[in-house]
Amino acid sequence: MDQAHIRNFSIIAHIDHGKSTLADRILQLTDTVADRDMKEQLLDSMELERERGITIKAQAVRVLWKGHQLNLIDTPGHVDFTYEVSRSLQACEGALLVVDAAQGIEAQTLANAYLAIENNLEIVPVVNKIDLPQADPDGAAAEIAELVGDDPDNVLRISAKTGQGVEDVLDAIIERTPPPVGDPDAPARALIFDSSYDQYRGVIAFVRVVDGRFETRDSLRAMAQGTRFEAEELGFLSPDRRPVKVLEAGEVGYVVTGLKDVSKLRVGDTLTAEQRAAAEPLPGYKEVKPMVFAGLFPTDSDEYPELRDALERLKLNDGALFYEPETSQALGFGFRCGFLGLLHMEIVRERLEREFDLDLLVTAPNVAYRVQPRPDADWLEVRNPADMPREFEAVEEPYIRASVIVPKEYVGVVMELCNERRGSFDHLEYLSEQRVHLVYELPLGEIVLDFYDQLKSRTRGYASFDYDMSGFRPGTLVRVDVLVAGEPVDALSLIIHREFAYDRGKLLVERLRKEIPRQFFDVPIQAAIGARVIARETVKAKRKDVLAKCYGGDISRKRKLLEKQKKGKKRMKQVGGVDVPQEAFLAVLNLDTDR
Amino acid sequence: MGDAGPPQTGPGAQHLYVHLPFCAHRCGYCDFVTVTRRAGDEHGRYVDALLTELELERSHLAAGPQSIFLGGGTPTFTEPAALARLFAGLPPAGELTVEANPETVTPALAALLREHGVNRISLGAQSFQPHLLETLERLATPAAVRAAVAILRGAGFDNVSLDLIYGIPGQTRDDLERDLAEALALEPEHLSAYELEAKPGTRFTGAHEAELERQAEALEDFFERVVATLAGAGYRWYETANFCRADSTRDLRAQHNLGYWQGRDYLGLGIGAVSTISGLRWRNARSLPRYLAALGRGDRPEREQEPLDDATRAVERVLLGLRLDEPLALSGLDRALNQAAVARLERQGLARVLDGGARLALTERGRFLGGGVTAELLA
Numbered sequence: 011m012d013q014a015h016i017r018n019f020s021i022i023a024h025i026d027h028g029k030s031t032l033a034d035r036i037l038q039l040t041d042t043v044a045d046r047d048m049k050e051q052l053l054d055s056m057e058l059e060r061e062r063g064i065t066i067k068a069q070a071v072r073v074l075w076k077g078h079q080l081n082l083i084d085t086p087g088h089v090d091f092t093y094e095v096s097r098s099l100q101a102c103e104g105a106l107l108v109v110d111a112a113q114g115i116e117a118q119t120l121a122n123a124y125l126a127i128e129n130n131l132e133i134v135p136v137v138n139k140i141d142l143p144q145a146d147p148d149g150a151a152a153e154i155a156e157l158v159g160d161d162p163d164n165v166l167r168i169s170a171k172t173g174q175g176v177e178d179v180l181d182a183i184i185e186r187t188p189p190p191v192g193d194p195d196a197p198a199r200a201l202i203f204d205s206s207y208d209q210y211r212g213v214i215a216f217v218r219v220v221d222g223r224f225e226t227r228d229s230l231r232a233m234a235q236g237t238r239f240e241a242e243e244l245g246f247l248s249p250d251r252r253p254v255k256v257l258e259a260g261e262v263g264y265v266v267t268g269l270k271d272v273s274k275l276r277v278g279d280t281l282t283a284e285q286r287a288a289a290e291p292l293p294g295y296k297e298v299k300p301m302v303f304a305g306l307f308p309t310d311s312d313e314y315p316e317l318r319d320a321l322e323r324l325k326l327n328d329g330a331l332f333y334e335p336e337t338s339q340a341l342g343f344g345f346r347c348g349f350l351g352l353l354h355m356e357i358v359r360e361r362l363e364r365e366f367d368l369d370l371l372v373t374a375p376n377v378a379y380r381v382q383p384r385p386d387a388d389w390l391e392v393r394n395p396a397d398m399p400r401e402f403e404a405v406e407e408p409y410i411r412a413s414v415i416v417p418k419e420y421v422g423v424v425m426e427l428c429n430e431r432r433g434s435f436d437h438l439e440y441l442s443e444q445r446v447h448l449v450y451e452l453p454l455g456e457i458v459l460d461f462y463d464q465l466k467s468r469t470r471g472y473a474s475f476d477y478d479m480s481g482f483r484p485g486t487l488v489r490v491d492v493l494v495a496g497e498p499v500d501a502l503s504l505i506i507h508r509e510f511a512y513d514r515g516k517l518l519v520e521r522l523r524k525e526i527p528r529q530f531f532d533v534p535i536q537a538a539i540g541a542r543v544i545a546r547e548t549v550k551a552k553r554k555d556v557l558a559k560c561y562g563g564d565i566s567r568k569r570k571l572l573e574k575q576k577k578g579k580k581r582m583k584q585v586g587g588v589d590v591p592q593e594a595f596l597a598v599l600n601l602d603t604d605r
Numbered sequence: 606m607g608d609a610g611p612p613q614t615g616p617g618a619q620h621l622y623v624h625l626p627f628c629a630h631r632c633g634y635c636d637f638v639t640v641t642r643r644a645g646d647e648h649g650r651y652v653d654a655l656l657t658e659l660e661l662e663r664s665h666l667a668a669g670p671q672s673i674f675l676g677g678g679t680p681t682f683t684e685p686a687a688l689a690r691l692f693a694g695l696p697p698a699g700e701l702t703v704e705a706n707p708e709t710v711t712p713a714l715a716a717l718l719r720e721h722g723v724n725r726i727s728l729g730a731q732s733f734q735p736h737l738l739e740t741l742e743r744l745a746t747p748a749a750v751r752a753a754v755a756i757l758r759g760a761g762f763d764n765v766s767l768d769l770i771y772g773i774p775g776q777t778r779d780d781l782e783r784d785l786a787e788a789l790a791l792e793p794e795h796l797s798a799y800e801l802e803a804k805p806g807t808r809f810t811g812a813h814e815a816e817l818e819r820q821a822e823a824l825e826d827f828f829e830r831v832v833a834t835l836a837g838a839g840y841r842w843y844e845t846a847n848f849c850r851a852d853s854t855r856d857l858r859a860q861h862n863l864g865y866w867q868g869r870d871y872l873g874l875g876i877g878a879v880s881t882i883s884g885l886r887w888r889n890a891r892s893l894p895r896y897l898a899a900l901g902r903g904d905r906p907e908r909e910q911e912p913l914d915d916a917t918r919a920v921e922r923v924l925l926g927l928r929l930d931e932p933l934a935l936s937g938l939d940r941a942l943n944q945a946a947v948a949r950l951e952r953q954g955l956a957r958v959l960d961g962g963a964r965l966a967l968t969e970r971g972r973f974l975g976g977g978v979t980a981e982l983l984a
Contacts, residue, residue, distance in 0.1 A: 530950075530953055530955060530974055530978070552977070554973050556828075556845050556846075556975045557845070558801075558802050559802075559845075560865070562622055563888075564879075565865065565881070565921055569917070569921055569924060572983065575977070576980045
């Protein structure tokens with residue numbers, strides 16, 4: 011289609027502000043989906059997405075409206091996927107910025123709105139849910155107009171639920187957002203903004219064609235990674251796959267690649283046709299690096315192969331997931347996994363448990379550290395506290411720039427929380443008379459455990475939170491080891507700020523003492539920084555372990571009891587000659603969630 | 606025959622157990638096979654059935670066994686006439702023990718037992734503290750226990766064993782000390798001291814759950830007190846829960862129970878009774894009416910059978926043998942033991958290998974931890 015009649019846009023909204031409902035309404039209004047086929051939130055195809063009301067993987071749907079082809083590119087809504095969001099936005103010329111009339115702007119809305127502005131998108135502000143009794147459309151419109159530098163009168167007021175004003179939204183997309191302006195005659199270039207894996211057809215790339223044209227059977231190449239494949243099928247979603255022969259400049263669609271490995275095709279890479287290859291890729295590609303790490307171990311060690319297969323299959327759909335085998339003497343065989351952030355970790359874990367029916371033990375998450383072992387030595391990246399040298403010259407930890415929006419009466423508690431977590435105050439601004447936007451610099455390591463939960467509970471759920479990575483900085487960090495009978499328990503090592511080391515060490519050994527069953531001998535449990543013990547407890551030796559009586563009538567039963575006792579022992583992990591039930595580690599690892 | 610058991614002296618089992626299930630009352634903590642109702646001539650018919658079963662299994666039993674043990678239930682609650690008929694039908698034995706509850710012991714009963722060759726009485730004293738006996742739902746009073754011993758002594762019994770239970774809900778350390786002192790004052794030849802086993806699901810466990818949990822910690826101390834006190838009074842701690850007076854002229858250990866602990870064959874008669882003969886273990890069904898019916902027809906009662914292979918018998922030899930104070934002969938048991946664990950436990954001062962590996966003994970501390978130590982020792 012002629013580029014003048016194409017509009018590519020996305021919807022930016024906070025969780026629950028109505029993005030998916032608006033998308034559904036657009037599909038209905040444009041007759042893309044018949045009313046009878048409409049199911050709630052059609053675009054969120056994963057079960058987990060629908061349950062959590064969030065979009066994890068972006069998709070793109072083409073609709074027709076008043077002689078125009080509109081491509082709605084759905085963006086993942088969470089902070090962990092900022093890079094994916096930015097690639098989705100790069101595929102668009104315009105964005106609907108949707109704000110709940112009762113809630114106003116949230117931290118996530120801000121972050122994504124800034125991303126859209128950075129990508130030079132034309133923003134169409136929309137206030138949704140004006141039908142709600144507690145709605146304040148004028149207040150929300152004022153906030154949003156202030157944010158995008160527009161007149162409050164230009165803010166559309168709609169109810170995606172009832173359909174009120176949705177036609178105006180479609181008209182506004184055509185009127186206000188510019189058409190694509192790629193060169194249809196230039197060598198073909200398309201931006202990959204998402205990909206998924208189809209069991210039968212392999213990797214499917216979702217692309218925005220910028221220049222030139224792509225045809226079925228073309229030999230294609232991903233320019234940054236150098237991956238080559240044939241375009242087995244081209245098409246667009248409506249919302250099912252609709253094959254076409256050609257995708258032209260300005261259009262959005264999919265490419266069936268036949269590739270078996272999703273990591274061969276990264277979001278942000280540029281596709282070109284081999285026959286007349288482009289000289290330069292599109293700008294902005296970067297390799298996303300996992301920032302949060304945790305060990306994943308099967309609760310039942312026999313399930314290790316199942317866990318490996320599940321991770322392999324999950325990785326097909328999730329190029330950002332990183333994993334490598336890890337062996338822990340306490341937890342057995344498992345994997346050290348890297349995630350973009352906490353939500354990403356939670357999603358992976360839930361999918362493993364739910365879709366693959368695995369019972370998992372997840373170690374406390376930690377961030378990646380940069381460590382210089384000796385003066386003048388090369389810096390190392392440490393993803394597992396157990397790999398941290400016990401002595402080192404210097405260490406750096408990742409920081410974030412955290413954005414918190416709260417009603418003004420909670421400013422105090424938020425500042426207190428941020429200070430507890432070694433945050434440094436950057437600035438504060440009033441979004442309205444009631445609502446304050448706070449910006450803090452915080453170590454990511456202080457966020458990964460329970461910061462968000464704490465924030466929610468201390469502000470009674472009113473705070474919204476978002477963050478950006480802001481680089482590595484030197485830290486006063488130490489490695490704390492937990493020793494059972496003199497032997498360090500690898501899974502319990504942690505890297506922590508020196509000031510918090512004593513309290514945490516004490517808590518860990520106390521908890522472990524309660525969890526380790528008494529043995530035939532005293533078992534010392536210590537927390538130590540290097541050779542210096544900072545906390546100590548003892549599991550006192552057992553003094554009695556006998557079967558009270560045993561005569562001719564119950565020898566079989568007693569024998570079975572003993573065999574059971576023996577079996578139970580075999581399931582335990584040996585640390586320093588001490589039998590420790592796996593549950594003990596689990597309980598200690600859970601420490602972080604109920605601190 | 607495998608090599609897992611010591612040689613039998615002569616053909617047939619040397620040990621006979623006879624179960625008499627009748628009780629006046631079922632105590633809350635009890636999980637033995639008991640019958641409390643008393644209908645018609647049930648006792649008599651049961652004794653007939655026992656004697657019929659004995660006839661059916663006669664080939665498994667030595668003509669003159671080393672020991673016979675009448676257990677229950679409350680054997681002495683059985684109708685005297687029926688009891689007399691039972692004794693008349695039993696073969697002569699070296700040790701003939703009858704379990705008795707103190708309240709059932711009368712001069713007439715004592716005389717009847719003596720008359721029929723009973724030479725050892727195991728008296729279920731349990732405690733001398735009225736409030737603890739009440740908790741246990743025992744019918745005897747402390748005075749009745751003392752009276753029973755006096756009657757037995759008067760009738761000429763020179764081998765009396767007392768059962769004590771510790772870990773009773775509400776029991777303090779002082780209560781325990783008093784029980785031990787009172788028991789010792791009666792100068793029994795033998796003492797059994799059992800930790801109260803609160804079996805899950807019994808009425809008793811349900812009623813005393815919280816207290817039992819609280820007391821679990823005190824039990825370590827109680828066990829140590831029992832062993833120290835009895836050993837201090839000159840008793841030999843010859844089995845985990847059993848003590849006997851040291852006597853240069855007689856071996857006062859329970860010869861019948863030694864048979865179990867040394868892994869020998871035994872024949873059991875009556876409902877719920879277990880036999881182990883030549884590598885086969887069987888357990889009679891617990892139902893009294895069906896037992897009576899089957900034997901009334903001259904058939905064997907319903908039974909559950911459990912074949913014991915050599916490996917299983919070896920495991921049992923270890924678990925039973927290590928309950929004793931005498932070292933366990935290891936011949937034929939090599940494969941049942943985890944040699945690395947043996948070495949480790951020796952290093953930890955819990956076990957001792959003797960005679961260049963021929964025998965294994967637990968140290969005193971090892972015996973206090975006997976259950977766990979055995980679990981580790983087994984391969």
